[in-house]
Amino acid sequence: MTYDVYFHNDFDGRASAAVMLAFLRSRGDDIMHFVPVNFDLTKQWLDERFFVKHALFKGPRNPAIVLDFPYHPGAAIWFDHHPTTFKKEAWKKMFRKDRFHRLDPEYLSNCHLTYTALKENFGWRPPAHFRDLVKWLDVIDGARFASAAQTIMLKEPALQVMAYVDGTEDDRPATEAFVTLLAEEPLDEIAKMPAVRRMAKIAQKENLKGLAYYRKHLKTMGDVTLIDLTATTISSLRFAPYYLHPTVLYGVRITKKGRFYHMGVGANPWIKGAARKKHADVHIGELMRKFGGGGHKNAGACEISSKKDALAAAVSLIPVLNGE
Numbered sequence: 001m002t003y004d005v006y007f008h009n010d011f012d013g014r015a016s017a018a019v020m021l022a023f024l025r026s027r028g029d030d031i032m033h034f035v036p037v038n039f040d041l042t043k044q045w046l047d048e049r050f051f052v053k054h055a056l057f058k059g060p061r062n063p064a065i066v067l068d069f070p071y072h073p074g075a076a077i078w079f080d081h082h083p084t085t086f087k088k089e090a091w092k093k094m095f096r097k098d099r100f101h102r103l104d105p106e107y108l109s110n111c112h113l114t115y116t117a118l119k120e121n122f123g124w125r126p127p128a129h130f131r132d133l134v135k136w137l138d139v140i141d142g143a144r145f146a147s148a149a150q151t152i153m154l155k156e157p158a159l160q161v162m163a164y165v166d167g168t169e170d171d172r173p174a175t176e177a178f179v180t181l182l183a184e185e186p187l188d189e190i191a192k193m194p195a196v197r198r199m200a201k202i203a204q205k206e207n208l209k210g211l212a213y214y215r216k217h218l219k220t221m222g223d224v225t226l227i228d229l230t231a232t233t234i235s236s237l238r239f240a241p242y243y244l245h246p247t248v249l250y251g252v253r254i255t256k257k258g259r260f261y262h263m264g265v266g267a268n269p270w271i272k273g274a275a276r277k278k279h280a281d282v283h284i285g286e287l288m289r290k291f292g293g294g295g296h297k298n299a300g301a302c303e304i305s306s307k308k309d310a311l312a313a314a315v316s317l318i319p320v321l322n323g324e
């Protein structure tokens with residue numbers, strides 16, 4: 001049997017597709033079209049006949065495999081770990097879990113879910129190098145990094161490969177080739193390839209530039225940091241505040257996103273125990289709702305139409321996050 005695979009165009013989606021490819025090949029099956037997809041496709045995705053009608057590639061349409069992306073009843077195979085996966089009530093009702101269709105939000109990565117499901121459901125014996133891949137996708141997709149420094153310095157081969165994934169987001173041929181590579185080679189070997197090394201070097205340099213900007217402009221108020229990135233092209237470094245100030249509890253950042261100002265708020269993931277308990281009642285997602293946004297307990301965001309209002313919103317949050 002020949003399939004087409006539609007996978008979320010991030011590291012987890014690509015790694016899920018690689019695991020699927022290795023599994024299919026072990027059964028004498030194969031994939032014809034590798035199709036990276038993003039959430040901007042959601043409207044078209046709601047069409048029951050999406051897989052027949054879309055223009056994402058030319059040529060014959062094979063049975064569809066969907067990975068790390070919302071449920072579609074037309075998918076022959078589907079694995080996802082997003083709790084928000086059902087885009088229609090009717091689809092949620094229609095869904096039946098079986099060997100080829102599974103949702104499990106308990107998994108930090110869809111790569112891990114796909115790997116485990118194929119092993120358990122089909123007695124598949126995956127190549128040994130997938131154990132490392134699965135471990136790292138849990139770290140990356142689940143944001144379980146060992147330290148803030150790890151996310152900035154990108155010393156580990158897996159994180160250098162992550163930089164390559166981020167850098168090839170819009171490069172369709174590179175993305176397709178990468179899935180096959182990931183199915184065949186360990187991360188350590190992929191990290192040694194010249195194209196990957198080049199892109200990892202660029203990312204490391206950009207991160208250090210970003211870090212210098214944070215060092216100069218990051219403000220600390222009690223347990224909270226604030227960075228205004230609206231006047232710079234430096235890309236935001238989510239964990240830089242905790243690299244510079246390991247004991248702060250929260251980071252607030254303002255960035256410009258199109259016509260809007262984006263306020264992102266996050267909790268320092270490396271603070272545990274008593275210091276964290278002090279703020280047990282702070283729910284960032286709930287706080288963001290006041291500004292028309294949302295999120296989870298430890299991270300949230302909102303879009304605000306003017307810079308003045310965005311900064312005022314950030315300033316109003318500081319005492320709340322400080323527990324005052």
Ligand SMILES: [Mn+2]
Nearest residue numbers: 012068110141
């Ligand atoms: Mn994922």
